[in-house]
Amino acid sequence: MVTRLLRPPWVEWTRGYDRATLTRDAVAAVIVTLMLIPQSLAYAALAGLPPQVGLYASIAPLLLYAALGSSRVLAVGPVAVVSLMTATAIGDLAASGSAAYGTLAITLAFLSGVLLLLMGLLRLGFLANFLSHPVISGFITASALLIAAGQLKVILGIQTGGHNFFELALGLVRHAEDIHALTAALGLGTVAFLFWARRGAKPLLLRLGLGPRLADGLAKAAPVAGIAVTALLTWSGQWQDQGVRIVGTVPQGLPPFTLPSWDLSLWQQLAMPALLISLVGFVESVSVGQTLAAKRRQRIVPDRELVALGASNLGAALSGGFPVTGGFARSVVNFDAGAQTPAAGIFTAVGILLAALLLTPALYYVPQATLAATIVVAVLSLVDLGILRSTWAYSRADFAAVMSTLLVTLAAGVEAGLMAGVGMSLVLYLHRTSRPHIAEVGLVPGTEHFRNVLRHSVRVCPQVASLRVDESLYFANARVLEDRVNALVADRPQLKHVVLQCSAINDIDASALESLEAIDHRLRDAGLRLHLSEVKGPVMDRLQRTGFLPHLSGQVYLSHFQAMADLAPEITQDLTRPATIV
């Protein structure tokens, strides 16, 4: 594992790199570049930053990820949710568009990079597991709705604000009469075109006689076509004079070398947002990477991903960018376009660099509404309200976690939403484990297997009670077992032995040991004996370091069948006898 982390990944993929692989990587890079240019501009705008920053954030991160990452096809750069989180984190600290705002974005990327690197080196990747699937789903859906509501404002040319989704939505309705017709026509036209292009563009291009690969590639570049057409229209009509907001002058040239702020009190303020951005970015990136890797029997190394994403964010911070992560849409496009190795990422970086050097004057007339349309179409595919139905059917606890994340994110923003979701998941989990399922079990006739007496036809013996606790014993549930055993002993005067089948007990902490000692003590006082069976290795190791086992009133049996063969031979000796139905 350690050698895996230390060995540079290119050792593997450069071996046997041939012309065919090069061609496939290059084709994929061209398609991803065409897709990334409008996305980068749009996500920079979403984060409250000038458009060229989106291009800068797509160069160094792509190169660093290609050098260090364990996925062969992941495309790193600005993504919608992280851009929104960036705007939320720094929006109150400086005016959008100011130099101070740019430095804040760079500092946030820097801190996020440092945190990701630290998590990778200290193997703290498990922290991301606390963002459960319901929480992530609810969070992504709510973020997408928040982003869409905010961008709809730009598409319609309305000047309104709002601190949360409901205020934003209400503002749109209230200011409906302020809609700027020309802007709305451009914006909504682009939205319609992009939705159509998803399904309609490729068949049309095929019918026009293009080859399937080329048709596919061009269809993916539909946002570029949308931008080019609306920019041409705006230029020809000089619509900026009629109130259509345009991108304007975009500086031309290489990404600048930048440094974060070294103000420690600012670091304190940004630490929590940076941590949340890191965790969300990591979870999103790894899940995309794993899905794509599995399709080609490759593997993602999560700790290496942390290091690679950390380096990518540091790269973004040093080259005038903002927080980045592995994006879902672009990685899937890269994969589908046939990218074979991280070289595709390097070629894409070169493509974006060329755009930053040469293409920016052409962006002058691009309407802001067109960029907003690109974002709305991209984020609406992230909305997954089906998760509400599926978690409702599966488990109320998971539903509650999705629902609270969704609602708190919409009402109080991304950070509060994430924290509410994680908090809710933890509380519900603890509540569940604090009320363990305890089954009384009996022998399934003809086998050596024991199951719940309430669910199966099994054999039992009135002198011996077999209890299976379906949870590790720890402080929050230790007393529940005490209560259950007390009740059992009070209800069955003929009882002589209590056997705990420990197959589901994965841990016994000090509180639970105390409870077991109390149970054993009370059973002994009442003339009964306490036995254990199927105690797991790690649990047994720990019990052996205490005085519990030598003082135990009964025995510890390897298997529950052996326990019953010893304590109640009448139910085990003749396995062919018909079952006593309880």
Added chain:
Amino acid sequence: MVTRLLRPPWVEWTRGYDRATLTRDAVAAVIVTLMLIPQSLAYAALAGLPPQVGLYASIAPLLLYAALGSSRVLAVGPVAVVSLMTATAIGDLAASGSAAYGTLAITLAFLSGVLLLLMGLLRLGFLANFLSHPVISGFITASALLIAAGQLKVILGIQTGGHNFFELALGLVRHAEDIHALTAALGLGTVAFLFWARRGAKPLLLRLGLGPRLADGLAKAAPVAGIAVTALLTWSGQWQDQGVRIVGTVPQGLPPFTLPSWDLSLWQQLAMPALLISLVGFVESVSVGQTLAAKRRQRIVPDRELVALGASNLGAALSGGFPVTGGFARSVVNFDAGAQTPAAGIFTAVGILLAALLLTPALYYVPQATLAATIVVAVLSLVDLGILRSTWAYSRADFAAVMSTLLVTLAAGVEAGLMAGVGMSLVLYLHRTSRPHIAEVGLVPGTEHFRNVLRHSVRVCPQVASLRVDESLYFANARVLEDRVNALVADRPQLKHVVLQCSAINDIDASALESLEAIDHRLRDAGLRLHLSEVKGPVMDRLQRTGFLPHLSGQVYLSHFQAMADLAPEITQDLTRPATIV
């Protein structure tokens, strides 16, 4: 269970109440009354309240608990730790000794009573389980040290302050030259006498020819003797004129009828302290009650205890008292003195009432140092530093919980300490469950039982991998199983089947279901099949509500043995063949 809660407990114990029982209850009541008088005065002083309040808080609560509680011998009243918590909660809000301070104490008792009643009626008693044994031990030990340090000041006649244990201890050392010799002689003399009385008084009284029951009872009343002797000495020397602080005038009469403050902003401020006092009081009370009940094969009903303690605190609030709970020392004394039924509690209440009516003028000359000595001797028996050694040996996580509770309580007070302890326990528990033990298992020869291949000589089949996950699958650990299965498939090219033995999986949440689907999907893509065995009833019920089982690439087997008999018959068909050692 519900009928149990509704049926008044006296229905049971009044049946067959005879003269012999009456005598035993009355004798116990006399002994407990003698013990309670000095304790009540001392704990009121510890809470910052006038001495008579301690007597008031020992009357109504005793009567209400006798009417409602499920323990036959628990003695309810002021206790050391709860008195300290009371002083901490209200100490900053009013001057000790003022009327406002008394109202605050009454309001705290009222809120605590309401919370306990609510917890009882809503069956929220499980909340108390989150105060784990290590946290409670660390907390009680630290509180006892805090109390002892504070009282040592009174015993030595030093005027010093301090916001935490370390400041208090430092203050005592710095002001060593201010020790008031006469006060210190009285205080330290009482401490020495009380320590001696614990072991030496009964044998001495026996040698003087007293009967064993009388000797035992008188030995228990040693604090009363200490108070009487020091009060007589102070009176005869008129030492109050030489700077010995005395109790002074204590109002004579019935407990007053009092009402809490109805100021809602005050309630908000006191809500958290009241909750912590309720939980600590409940845990202490129930553990004493259960220990004593088990000795006589009786049973405590925790939900009923909540109701009874809630009513006791409301009673304290309405009769000029302060927060109360079931005390350890007095309950043990009550039990040892032969109390048979709650009637002993009623007789004790009458005894304390007589003291409040008749005895208070006699308390005028009692030195405050003597009361402090009573407290120090009582709380030092609560200090249990052995818990540090035993938890260190058993589990580092439990040790960390004790240690952090102990240190934070000493350094930052009772509330911070409790919360730090609970927080620490939860974080450590989550960390542990997020890294589950996953064992590969094989067949124990000659049985139908499967154990870890690394610990036992078992039979395995190279085409079939059997994994036993020793933890419920939930969001924090779901991805760990994915990683393990991915690694297994990558390492063993001949693998055809993966069987998950689910005997230790007590729950599968939505995130884990997602992971299982991903695992199944990837195995199927790689030409393998995923099977489950020994899925528990509640887990199976939930899985059946999803599309997972119909799409599963493999089977669900009742037992793991049946799974192996089907998938790898060569290792199960001849159970008498010698084991293949792996």
